Amino acid sequence: MSNNKIIDLGSSEDPLVLDCGKSIGPIKTAFTTYGELNETKSNAILVCHALTGDQYVASEHPITKKDGWWSLLIGPEKSIDTNKYFVICPNVIGGCMGSTGPNEINPKTGKEYGLDFPVVTIGDMVKAQKLLIDSFGIEKLFSVIGGSMGGMLVLEWLSKFPSYVFSAIPIATTTNHSAQNIALNELARQAIMADPEWKSGNYNIENTKPVKGLSVARMAAHISYLSEQSLHEKFGRNLQNKNKIEFSFDADFQVESYLRHQGFKFVDRFDANSYLYITRAMDYFDLKAENNGSLIEAFKNTNAHILCASFTSDWLYPTSENKVIIKAFNALGLNVSFVEIETDNGHDSFLLDEPEFFQTIKGFLDATYKKL
Amino acid sequence: MSLFNTDRDFSIISKMIPSRSKIIDVGCGDGSLLDYLIKKKNVDGRGLEIDQDKIRECLAKGISAIQGDADIDLIDYPDKSFDYSILTYTLQATKRPKKVLEELVRISNKAIVSFPNFGYWKIRMSLLLNGKMPVSNELSYSWHETPNLHFCTIYDFIDLCEATDIKIEKKVNLKKNVIQSFNNKEWFENFFSGSGMFLISKK
Numbered sequence: 294m295s296n297n298k299i300i301d302l303g304s305s306e307d308p309l310v311l312d313c314g315k316s317i318g319p320i321k322t323a324f325t326t327y328g329e330l331n332e333t334k335s336n337a338i339l340v341c342h343a344l345t346g347d348q349y350v351a352s353e354h355p356i357t358k359k360d361g362w363w364s365l366l367i368g369p370e371k372s373i374d375t376n377k378y379f380v381i382c383p384n385v386i387g388g389c390m391g392s393t394g395p396n397e398i399n400p401k402t403g404k405e406y407g408l409d410f411p412v413v414t415i416g417d418m419v420k421a422q423k424l425l426i427d428s429f430g431i432e433k434l435f436s437v438i439g440g441s442m443g444g445m446l447v448l449e450w451l452s453k454f455p456s457y458v459f460s461a462i463p464i465a466t467t468t469n470h471s472a473q474n475i476a477l478n479e480l481a482r483q484a485i486m487a488d489p490e491w492k493s494g495n496y497n498i499e500n501t502k503p504v505k506g507l508s509v510a511r512m513a514a515h516i517s518y519l520s521e522q523s524l525h526e527k528f529g530r531n532l533q534n535k536n537k538i539e540f541s542f543d544a545d546f547q548v549e550s551y552l553r554h555q556g557f558k559f560v561d562r563f564d565a566n567s568y569l570y571i572t573r574a575m576d577y578f579d580l581k582a583e584n585n586g587s588l589i590e591a592f593k594n595t596n597a598h599i600l601c602a603s604f605t606s607d608w609l610y611p612t613s614e615n616k617v618i619i620k621a622f623n624a625l626g627l628n629v630s631f632v633e634i635e636t637d638n639g640h641d642s643f644l645l646d647e648p649e650f651f652q653t654i655k656g657f658l659d660a661t662y663k664k665l
Numbered sequence: 666m667s668l669f670n671t672d673r674d675f676s677i678i679s680k681m682i683p684s685r686s687k688i689i690d691v692g693c694g695d696g697s698l699l700d701y702l703i704k705k706k707n708v709d710g711r712g713l714e715i716d717q718d719k720i721r722e723c724l725a726k727g728i729s730a731i732q733g734d735a736d737i738d739l740i741d742y743p744d745k746s747f748d749y750s751i752l753t754y755t756l757q758a759t760k761r762p763k764k765v766l767e768e769l770v771r772i773s774n775k776a777i778v779s780f781p782n783f784g785y786w787k788i789r790m791s792l793l794l795n796g797k798m799p800v801s802n803e804l805s806y807s808w809h810e811t812p813n814l815h816f817c818t819i820y821d822f823i824d825l826c827e828a829t830d831i832k833i834e835k836k837v838n839l840k841k842n843v844i845q846s847f848n849n850k851e852w853f854e855n856f857f858s859g860s861g862m863f864l865i866s867k868k
Contacts, residue, residue: 598729600724616741619731619741620741623731623741623742623743623746624742624743624746626687626746628711628729629729629731630720630723630724630729630730630731631720631731631732631733632717632720632721632732633717633732634717635717649717649721652721653720653721653724656721656722656724656725657724657725659725660724660725660726660727660728661727663727664727
């Protein structure tokens with residue numbers, strides 16, 4: 294089902310103007326699609342990926358050879374039924390799976406951008422997605438859906454391109470990072486930059502790879518995606534292939550071994566500079582500050598049907614932060630629904646097999662589709 | 666609790682709500698009442714419901730519903746968000762009924778509230794003769810497992826409204842299925858009605 298495409302959007306004459314003031318054009322966007330766009334172009338669902346996600350949402354990943362990250366949710370006869378809906382999932386700009394980002398060649402120098410790549414924002418990512426949607430001639434997306442950073446992109450769509458969004462599903466997300474969110478991202482960035490192989494971001498040119506820094510970054514982030522309960526249940530204090538502690542710094546505990554594995558396998562599929570850029574974009578995202586402290590102002594022009602979802606054990610984007618968004622939608626009198634899914638799986642829940650969560654999405658989408 | 670005569674109550678509630686009103690059903694369950702009012706009165710409806718399984722049923726019907734608790738989440742709605750709010754047979758299960766009623770008349774112009782009447786003669790007789798907390802088809806929980814925290818009589822409800830900033834605009838005679846203006850407490854209503862239903866607003 295994989296059908297990765299890469300499209301050039303904009304041009305050097307008509308570039309994408311970024312929030313930082315710089316321009317890039319044309320920009321490349323790598324994306325996958327599933328299902329068929331109907332004649333009236335009214336059945337399109339834009340799926341927005343999270344920090345380390347990519348366009349392989351429902352098809353095999355070319356590097357890991359694993360099923361797409363939301364293949365449980367999206368496909369023929371699944372909750373997001375691709376016999377009915379046309380699903381588009383682009384890789385964000387700043388990413389590393391084919392869209393314009395720090396890992397791509399700078400046309401001005403003929404070498405990888407590295408840190409010469411301009412700092413991009415969630416707003417810039419959405420502007421690029423909008424160009425992609427325009428290229429299909431779609432004037433109204435039936436739905437925009439995403440979790441975590443994907444949820445930020447959904448909120449940005451609702452705020453900046455309200456007339457393009459008929460329904461929206463922001464999941465386990467926030468309108469602005471808390472100090473704790475920023476702190477965790479900074480920890481990850483410092484881990485990358487502390488790796489001597491990072492070479493001030495020029496590792497591609499110098500033929501090195503900051504695998505240690507990037508894997509430590511992933512280990513730290515991975516802890517934040519789980520919950521204390523799930524870590525306890527999965528690993529407890531169990532030892533890894535041994536009966537007693539060995540008075541060394543090898544991975545005595547299963548949880549250590551698990552995290553190291555998560556870190557090592559991550560570096561095969563992700564770029565260190567992309568990690569810096571995308572975490573920065575998330576930290577900068579602040580719909581409230583952008584609108585003089587008012588989320589009501591941020592969303593005042595939307596009349597989309599909205600479903601918000603959070604997870605009880607998510608401490609990265611807890612229910613309380615999702616409720617702030619709902620409060621703004623309520624104040625605007627929007628058609629907003631909300632569920633808090635009970636689970637021990639932490640922030641990662643939105644990527645896992647949570648049948649109640651999937652049914653909620655299916656019910657919402659199918660009933661909302663009838664209102665088109 | 667089967668005290669709720671669905672057909673009767675849906676139809677009388679529908680009579681009180683003008684077409685195209687914006688309403689919220691607090692404790693909306695599976696969205697049946699909202700669905701009925703959307704179809705019959707073309708209302709713009711929202712639900713608040715504590716039970717997630719029921720929220721899913723609402724969504725599948727195309728009804729917007731928020732998972733939340735009347736005791737906690739009504740404060741998130743601005744003043745006069747709705748034309749009407751509806752609270753059917755839920756008041757007795759709230760932790761702070763007075764606060765909930767005050768929130769209802771704050772977030773909406775008018776509120777329709779119904780509740781089981783503990784002044785009903787059968788309930789009085791049951792306690793008098795059996796000496797035990799009444800359990801019936803209508804109030805089917807044993808005292809130790811009931812979700813109901815704050816039972817009241819029609820008298821109690823009227824007294825509470827009088828003591829607070831709440832005006833009773835109409836009363837519903839559920840036996841005769843008519844909406845009547847409210848003047849005073851009537852002892853026979855408190856004695857002969859299995860449940861009470863009132864239309865209230867902020868004084």
